[in-house]
Amino acid sequence: MRTSEPPPASSWATPPEFYLDENSVSRTIRRLLTGLGYRVHSPAELYGSRDQALGADDDDWLPKVGQRGWTVLATDFRIFERPHEYEAYLKAGVSVFLMPAESKIDERVELIAACLPSMCSAASQRGAGVWRLTTRGAEPYTAPAARKKRGRSRDT
Template sequence: MISPRFFVDRSLGRVQVPRLLRDRGWDVITLAEHYGVPGDESILDVEWLELAGSRGWPVLMKDERIRYRKAEVEALSRFHVRAFCLTQGNLNAQAMAECYILHGAAIWREATRDGPALYAVSRTQVRALPLV
């Protein structure tokens, strides 16, 4: 299966996680690669979510609490973004990449579906979260 192109949020870092994913065949673009450094640090979440949605790029991130922020949830819905959030915030780069890689087939499958969606990704599962 060919990887969809994923947009990697700054919460996962600029270098290590993207490199580890690419090494395993993932097609990723980071905030820093798209907006440049230090421009990537000042882009609002709603702005890059719009970009990801307009390009059809599913999103990889670490901020599961996004589902409680009204503006970001509206952006996910409005721009039909499919987002995959790690549930543990204290993982190192290797562990973060491993969570995504472990569930790669499920993530890639869900990433290619239509419509907005938010998924929690942990070491044991990928589960859909309601867009509250």
């Protein structure tokens, strides 16, 4: 349970701009963040329309988001299991915050609100990183593709 309100964008010298991937886009999450003064972007904005954005490959949208310096809110843990998509993430240099895929919108709003201070702090570092949003806060997430990659490099 939250004891204080999430920080408004004006709390930060340079507040992050958030990109809601196609699996996490919702009016409720957008309203939460924009109501606090944050800029929020969607796949439709990135591609020109919702139809053009549907099904965009992660290795296509990640570099575009990275070039703009946006912070990603997502539910797709699978991107970090597939080595070619994990490589695209690393090249893009984005901060990604993952919400449980099976969570309901209200749960996602609560997670974002509770974790927003740590999300903004991490995103201000402007480097690649992945965190899971939990009721305990934003926790670093080690991608299976990264574990496999490290495992291979030790073996060779």
